[in-house]
Amino acid sequence: MWKTIKNNSIKSALTIKLQTVIVLLVIVSVAITFLNNLASVYFVQKRLLTEFAEKDDLAYSSKLASTLDGFFNSAKRELEHTALAASAGMDKPQQLERLTQLVFEQNNFFNSVGIVNRQNIVIAVAPTRLNAIGKNTQINVKNYQLDKTNISQPLYSVMGNLIVMVTAPLKNATGEYQGYVAGTVYLKSRNMLSDMMRNHFHRINTNTVVVSNDGTILYHEEEDKIGSKLAGTILSAIGNHSEGVSEVNQTDGKRVIVGFAKMSAVDWTVITLTTGQTITQAIRQVMLEVLKTTIPVLLITLVFIAIAARKISRPLNKLAECADRMGAPTITQQIDSIRAFYFEAQRLRKMMKTGIGSMHDRIGELHAETLTDPLTGLYNRRALKPYHENLAGSAKIVSLILIDIDRFKFINDTKGHDFGDVVLKRMAGHLRKCTRSSDVIFRIGGDEFLILLPDSTLQEAVQRGRCLLNTCDLFTDDYAANITLSLGVSCFMSERTTLEYAIKMTDIALYQSKQSGRNRLSEIAL
Numbered sequence: 018m019w020k021t022i023k024n025n026s027i028k029s030a031l032t033i034k035l036q037t038v039i040v041l042l043v044i045v046s047v048a049i050t051f052l053n054n055l056a057s058v059y060f061v062q063k064r065l066l067t068e069f070a071e072k073d074d075l076a077y078s079s080k081l082a083s084t085l086d087g088f089f090n091s092a093k094r095e096l097e098h099t100a101l102a103a104s105a106g107m108d109k110p111q112q113l114e115r116l117t118q119l120v121f122e123q124n125n126f127f128n129s130v131g132i133v134n135r136q137n138i139v140i141a142v143a144p145t146r147l148n149a150i151g152k153n154t155q156i157n158v159k160n161y162q163l164d165k166t167n168i169s170q171p172l173y174s175v176m177g178n179l180i181v182m183v184t185a186p187l188k189n190a191t192g193e194y195q196g197y198v199a200g201t202v203y204l205k206s207r208n209m210l211s212d213m214m215r216n217h218f219h220r221i222n223t224n225t226v227v228v229s230n231d232g233t234i235l236y237h238e239e240e241d242k243i244g245s246k247l248a249g250t251i252l253s254a255i256g257n258h259s260e261g262v263s264e265v266n267q268t269d270g271k272r273v274i275v276g277f278a279k280m281s282a283v284d285w286t287v288i289t290l291t292t293g294q295t296i297t298q299a300i301r302q303v304m305l306e307v308l309k310t311t312i313p314v315l316l317i318t319l320v321f322i323a324i325a326a327r328k329i330s331r332p333l334n335k336l337a338e339c340a341d342r343m344g345a346p347t348i349t350q351q352i353d354s355i356r357a358f359y360f361e362a363q364r365l366r367k368m369m370k371t372g373i374g375s376m377h378d379r380i381g382e383l384h385a386e387t388l389t390d391p392l393t394g395l396y397n398r399r400a401l402k403p404y405h406e407n408l409a410g411s412a413k414i415v416s417l418i419l420i421d422i423d424r425f426k427f428i429n430d431t432k433g434h435d436f437g438d439v440v441l442k443r444m445a446g447h448l449r450k451c452t453r454s455s456d457v458i459f460r461i462g463g464d465e466f467l468i469l470l471p472d473s474t475l476q477e478a479v480q481r482g483r484c485l486l487n488t489c490d491l492f493t494d495d496y497a498a499n500i501t502l503s504l505g506v507s508c509f510m511s512e513r514t515t516l517e518y519a520i521k522m523t524d525i526a527l528y529q530s531k532q533s534g535r536n537r538l539s540e541i542a543l
Contacts (some may be wrong), residue, residue, distance in 0.1 A: 074276025113141035127200035393445035416478030427465035475508035
């Protein structure tokens, strides 16, 4: 009796140990694989998000710098015309008052407009509430180059405002300097310049800053920082470069991505800053989405494996029972009947692979997202290589169509980026409608698209391209716009010609279409 109780206790202890070991081994294996895949996703996404932020910051800084250059060039032309009109009436104060009031009211360039004589005395000003007539501006003509059309560095006006002054000289018929016309832009007040800098369409959690050549902040989202100095670490990274992007470690230890572009009309620099914290938050959001998707599958898999581990322990219990009956006549047959143990072990390995495979599938989906353009849903440039490799094994002849939307930058500038996005989306739908199911469409640039046509001759591709041109009616109703396309078409043997070379040569054909007047197709034989 005691022997039976002892044997039962041993078998019970053995079952618990084995089940625990199997479950722990499975948990450790799955955890290592899961963490490894999670780390891979983290580092890949961090690199991609950082590269995107760098390109985006640089592109936006360049765009805003160009916009501000246009503002100042227009402002200078306005004052030059005003100076010509004022030069003939320097002895007519009422006429000068009307002229300054007219310039002030007819546009939103300036917060104030004034005319100053050669003794630096204000003789006309708008708005009149400034009460500046008769006051000395105390501005040195040579220091501020007032004898020619000029844009000043930031200075404080006689009214105590931090301003930028756009000036045009007044000269008599003999060319003698008589004074100047000045338009002032208050850096801490609402005007067209501040609207341009404030109303920017950019990513959340980024800062746009405009600084002068000495590092004085001329625009900042936090108004109290206007007039102060920008951090020296950022200025050092910019140096004498006209534009660029850099990662800077600030004095507080925080990392920031700096995209910058210098203006041509005035010695200012537009800077777009993305903090490392912004990148971290974006990565954290991606990782949370991965965890939400994979953890439920992982938990279900572990529960199933725990049940399977309990079943796996049963054959070993039977082996223990056989060990107690070593002298039994049928012991050999009983041991042979337990050989299914190895089959069960194989089943366990298979279920582990099933569980972990779910994670790999999800990570594969995340990888596929990096090959897709989020705006149009088309494949992006990264997807070209794998698709070309597939075509190389299944199609000997491949045609290629390069498509560029004519004057797309003008559309963006005149109708806005939101309208430009609509153009791109509808362009994607137009391409899908005009292509076969076997054709593959890519968006490889801002307004540039590429179509791979497997098993299509050059003549067939040209016909397809002309169909795209003739049916390019992308907009109706409130989206009225004259949208035209320029196309380059080629055909190549996938076994003899690389895709890179084919794209390069087709781009030459596309360039010919652009040079020939746009809204046309050019073909090239490879």
